[in-house]
Amino acid sequence: MRGLVRGFxxxxxALALLVGGFVGLGSAAAADPTTVPxxxxxxxxxxxxxxxxxxxxxxxxxxxxxGDYLVSAGGAVVLVVRASGAVxxxxxxxxxxxxxxxxxxxxxxxxxxxxxxxVAPDGTTRWQPSSDAVVPDDDDAxxxxxxxxxxxxxxxxxxxxxxxxxxxxxxxxxxxxxxAALWSSGTAARATTxxxxxxxxPGVPLVSPDGRxxxxxxxxxxxxxxxxxxxxxxxxxxxxxxxxxxxxxDGTLVVRASDGDVLWRAPADAVPGSxxxxxxxxxxxxxxxxxxxxxxxxxxxGPDRLAEAEPLAVGAHLDSSDGHLSLxxxxxxxxxxxxxxxxxxxxxxxxxxxxLVVSHGALAVVxxxxxxxxxxxxxxxxxxxxxGSVLRLDPTGAVLTAANGRELWRADVPxxxxxxxxxxxxxxxxxxxxxxxxxxxxxxxxxxxxxLAAPVEAMLDxxxxxxxxxxxxxxxxxxxxxxLRERNCDAEGRCSPPTAVPGTSRHERGLALDVTDHGHAVRxxxxxxxxxxxHAGAYxxxxxxxxxxxxxxxxx
Numbered sequence: 001m002r003g004l005v006r007g008f009x010x011x012x013x014a015l016a017l018l019v020g021g022f023v024g025l026g027s028a029a030a031a032d033p034t035t036v037p038x039x040x041x042x043x044x045x046x047x048x049x050x051x052x053x054x055x056x057x058x059x060x061x062x063x064x065x066x067g068d069y070l071v072s073a074g075g076a077v078v079l080v081v082r083a084s085g086a087v088x089x090x091x092x093x094x095x096x097x098x099x100x101x102x103x104x105x106x107x108x109x110x111x112x113x114x115x116x117x118x119v120a121p122d123g124t125t126r127w128q129p130s131s132d133a134v135v136p137d138d139d140d141a142x143x144x145x146x147x148x149x150x151x152x153x154x155x156x157x158x159x160x161x162x163x164x165x166x167x168x169x170x171x172x173x174x175x176x177x178x179x180a181a182l183w184s185s186g187t188a189a190r191a192t193t194x195x196x197x198x199x200x201x202p203g204v205p206l207v208s209p210d211g212r213x214x215x216x217x218x219x220x221x222x223x224x225x226x227x228x229x230x231x232x233x234x235x236x237x238x239x240x241x242x243x244x245x246x247x248x249x250d251g252t253l254v255v256r257a258s259d260g261d262v263l264w265r266a267p268a269d270a271v272p273g274s275x276x277x278x279x280x281x282x283x284x285x286x287x288x289x290x291x292x293x294x295x296x297x298x299x300x301x302g303p304d305r306l307a308e309a310e311p312l313a314v315g316a317h318l319d320s321s322d323g324h325l326s327l328x329x330x331x332x333x334x335x336x337x338x339x340x341x342x343x344x345x346x347x348x349x350x351x352x353x354x355x356l357v358v359s360h361g362a363l364a365v366v367x368x369x370x371x372x373x374x375x376x377x378x379x380x381x382x383x384x385x386x387x388g389s390v391l392r393l394d395p396t397g398a399v400l401t402a403a404n405g406r407e408l409w410r411a412d413v414p415x416x417x418x419x420x421x422x423x424x425x426x427x428x429x430x431x432x433x434x435x436x437x438x439x440x441x442x443x444x445x446x447x448x449x450x451x452l453a454a455p456v457e458a459m460l461d462x463x464x465x466x467x468x469x470x471x472x473x474x475x476x477x478x479x480x481x482x483x484l485r486e487r488n489c490d491a492e493g494r495c496s497p498p499t500a501v502p503g504t505s506r507h508e509r510g511l512a513l514d515v516t517d518h519g520h521a522v523r524x525x526x527x528x529x530x531x532x533x534x535h536a537g538a539y540x541x542x543x544x545x546x547x548x549x550x551x552x553x554x555x556x
Contacts, residue, residue, distance in 0.1 A: 055070060057164065064108060072166045077167070084105055086099060091187070104120035163175050194206060194247045195247070196274065205217075228321060306390070318398075320395055325413065389408060430449055448513070452511060513541065515551055
């Protein structure tokens with residue numbers, strides 16, 4: 001996966017403050033942090049005057065020195081060369097999304113003779129993008145790791161470049177004279193929304209902002225919503241090759257065949273100007289211009305836990321992180337189901353005015369006056385230490401525990417409904433993609449190869465103990481990797497962002513994680529990244545250079 005860049009437009013005044021502040025972080029070029037640094041400077045500056053504070057393009061023959069910067073056309077994304085020689089890319093929210101370190105004070109980023117390089121004052125190349133970053137051999141790697149300061153970089157040359165473009169989607173792209181991408185930073189925002197008048201075609205999926213849910217149009221024409229474990233949670237059931245999902249400007253959402261025939265239509269009245277949004281909870285929602293819900297798949301996952309003083313209303317539900325286990329609280333029943341099969345039910349019809357609560361060490365159904373209608377029975381000796389109890393749904397059942405970790409009640413999923421765990425092997429022996437049934441799901445909802453399950457569980461538990469809210473996505477199916485490759489790469493294998501050849505990704509092997517902090521990709525310079533840099537190695541996980549969110553068994 002790649003980092004997310006969330007969009008907002010920075011106005012001219014705010015941009016001046018923003019960029020000035022960035023330069024002030026690592027450069028002596030701007031003593032006043034509100035001073036806008038000089039725009040992109042050229043080798044022959046008079047031949048390429050700039051009329052705005054920072055161009056979006058570094059053209060052939062131009063260079064950027066300390067304090068110089070590029071700004072995307074919409075003003076939302078900024079690339080700065082610091083006086084220290086570091087090159088940093090900031091997203092629309094001001095967070096650092098990509099960087100090149102290891103430069104020397106006074107280094108310049110230049111595009112000369114078709115080659116993009118970061119060059120020190122003594123003429124040595126401190127960094128340049130390589131062809132490995134475009135068609136990688138191992139994983140969806142970005143730039144090559146930096147060479148030691150003072151040495152020339154040794155990389156396989158790219159085709160001659162014509163310009164470096166900073167795009168509003170957050171990606172920094174090196175292009176040839178035809179506009180084809182030769183290399184990119186891989187920081188483009190992923191599409192989460194289908195806008196009016198556009199279509200979703202095979203190989204161009206929608207992805208939820210947290211990367212856990214994917215809406216894909218398959219080659220045979222079925223539109224499928226894949227959950228966190230890559231299993232289908234909803235589909236249109238269509239089977240016409242070359243079909244697309246189309247959202248009209250009039251608000252109609254249809255699956256359309258290549259000859260124009262409508263194969264499926266959203267069962268709702270069309271509202272002009274509607275947008276289709278794939279949310280972090282996994283619900284696919286068609287919103288009208290006023291943000292009113294026009295139609296939804298109803299696949300949104302609820303929270304995976306219920307704590308004291310957090311009543312659950314009738315009609316709500318809890319869900320395990322993988323979407324298989326669901327506790328549904330309806331007026332006529334309280335049930336726990338696994339993939340639609342009921343595995344437990346309460347002996348009560350709660351009623352339309354009821355609430356489900358955790359109280360005094362028990363899971364209870366209460367009326368509007370708080371009077372109990374039904375409750376689980378905690379162990380007698382647990383009453384004294386039952387404060388702070390929490391009901392959690394994990395992949396194997398529901399369990400109610402006290403604050404001290406003591407188990408007060410549980411309902412298990414029968415073993416015959418669960419996928420048998422794959423045998424544990426050494427991660428060193430995993431040298432090819434693995435199918436779904438050879439992966440396991442950790443208690444935190446991360447699907448990985450069995451060899452990595454225990455380390456991932458331990459690392460995320462340790463992070464939680466340190467006060468961090470880390471999550472992750474792990475295993476990726478071959479189909480998902482093919483879709484990403486088709487979306488990001490042209491017919492000649494040039495990719496933007498860089499995307500692994502299917503069959504080579506560490507994600508396909510279950511040996512890589514894209515780590516999130518409070519549901520968003522981990523950023524360089526964040527507390528979460530600092531903790532990972534200090535501790536992830538102890539769990540056998542190593543960072544991919546320039547991707548602070550990507551950690552794998554071998555750092556690729």
